[in-house]
Amino acid sequence: MFHYGPFQPLWQQPGVIQCGPQITAEHELANPAALAVPVPQVGALQAALRRRNLSGAGVLVHYSDPFLIRAAGLQGLRQWRGPKLLVCGDLHHGPAPIDTLVGYWQQQFHDAVLLAFNPVLLDEVQRRLPVPVRCLPPGFFRYPRRARTAAPARVLVHVGSLGPHHPQRRALVEALQQRGRVPFAHVTTATAEQAADVYAAHALVLNVPLNNDLNHRFYEVMAAGAPQLVFGRPTLLGPLQELANRPDLIWVDQLEQVEAVATALLNDPALAARPVAPPPEWPMHELLKRALGPAAAAPHTLA
Numbered sequence: 001m002f003h004y005g006p007f008q009p010l011w012q013q014p015g016v017i018q019c020g021p022q023i024t025a026e027h028e029l030a031n032p033a034a035l036a037v038p039v040p041q042v043g044a045l046q047a048a049l050r051r052r053n054l055s056g057a058g059v060l061v062h063y064s065d066p067f068l069i070r071a072a073g074l075q076g077l078r079q080w081r082g083p084k085l086l087v088c089g090d091l092h093h094g095p096a097p098i099d100t101l102v103g104y105w106q107q108q109f110h111d112a113v114l115l116a117f118n119p120v121l122l123d124e125v126q127r128r129l130p131v132p133v134r135c136l137p138p139g140f141f142r143y144p145r146r147a148r149t150a151a152p153a154r155v156l157v158h159v160g161s162l163g164p165h166h167p168q169r170r171a172l173v174e175a176l177q178q179r180g181r182v183p184f185a186h187v188t189t190a191t192a193e194q195a196a197d198v199y200a201a202h203a204l205v206l207n208v209p210l211n212n213d214l215n216h217r218f219y220e221v222m223a224a225g226a227p228q229l230v231f232g233r234p235t236l237l238g239p240l241q242e243l244a245n246r247p248d249l250i251w252v253d254q255l256e257q258v259e260a261v262a263t264a265l266l267n268d269p270a271l272a273a274r275p276v277a278p279p280p281e282w283p284m285h286e287l288l289k290r291a292l293g294p295a296a297a298a299p300h301t302l303a
Contacts, residue, residue: 001140002045002074003063007034010142010192013284016061017054019045021072042076057081059288061140062110065090066097069104077108084109085291087139089116091125092211102128114139114291117214119238134291135238137214138279143223144193145278146200152272155183156229156262157202159195160217162186169208172231175255176206182262192220199224203271204262209236219279222248227274229262248276 001011003020007027011018019035027034035052037045046056060080064073065088077084086105091097098121105113115122115135126133162170176184185202189195195217199205205221205228214236221228227248230236234244234251243249250265252258265271 001061001063002037002040004040004068004072007031010144011140013140016140016284019048040072040074042074042079046079059292060084061087061284061288063087063089063116063140065093066100067093069100070094073104073108075108077110083111083288083292085112085114085288086110087114087116088118090213091115091118091121092213098125098128101125105129105131112292114287116141117216117218118212119214119240120212120236122238132292132294135240136282136287136290137240138216138219139282140284140287141216141219142281143216143220143279144196146196146224148225148272148276149201152201152203152226154203154266155185156204156206156258156266157185157187157198158206158208159187159189159198160208161188166208166210169210172208172255172258176258179255179259181259183266184262192216195220196224199226202226204229204265206258206262207231212236222276222279225276227265227271227276229258229265231258246277247274 001016001018003018004022006022007018012033017033017035019037021038021040023034023036025036028036035048037048049056059082062074062084067090088101094100110131112132113129115125116139117137119135122133122135158173162173173186176182187198189198199221205226207217207221207228208231209215227250229250229252231252233253237243250261252261
């Protein structure tokens with residue numbers, strides 16, 4: 001699995017070797033499932049595999065996004081001797097992100113493409129690419145599990161960045177803070193574990209997806225056992241409509257609706273008992289079978 005971050009223990013599954021430019025020799029020494037690859041080149045990956053006496057003919061799971069594709073896309077993919085799966089996240093980054101994805105595929109070629117968190121864009125990407133394109137979120141991702149606090153704070157909490165790339169999120173959070181009509185807190189965290197602790201300690205979480213992206217938070221909050229107000233419409237789910245009726249997902253799309261629904265829920269004694277099912281976890285062999293296999297054999301959810 002080639003990606004651009006440090007070694008991720010939560011992503012690790014049997015048979016997976018994580019590799020990429022931020023995985024260091026120290027990671028290798030600490031974990032045999034890590035492989036340092038200093039530059040985003042398949043030739044460098046193959047050299048690193050030979051150094052460890054490992055085969056370069058397995059399945060290459062390549063996790064990237066339009067920003068990384070433009071800045072430092074993995075090159076030389078036609079040299080890889082096995083199947084290649086591109087897992088594309090953040091398909092809302094930058095101008096014309098689908099054009100970026102299609103142009104990169106035309107240059108480098110993958111046998112199949114998996115959209116990490118953009119089911120609403122599935123049809124469009126399938127029309128643009130002549131290889132299997134699926135959306136099976138949350139894919140190979142895993143999130144810290146928590147048991148919901150016995151007496152969570154009766155506060156609507158938002159966790160996440162309010163930087164320049166998130167103007168809609170910032171505007172909504174600042175409006176909730178300034179109006180003060182609902183108990184509300186905004187928190188920034190450094191790790192997924194810290195975020196999970198915050199979710200589990202609060203009665204209700206506000207999730208603000210951006211530009212057709214369900215985002216990691218959608219599944220992080222599930223794993224932490226908290227219900228969430230999702231600022232958007234269920235059309236974001238695309239073909240994943242079985243998620244629309246989960247009792248822990250409450251859909252809102254106006255500021256006043258956030259305030260009214262959050263107030264009602266936070267005053268409802270039954271909120272703490274609302275069931276929250278954990279997110280699905282795809283074994284890698286099943287994920288690859290459905291991502292690389294024929295369409296009829298690749299439903300969007302685990303059977």
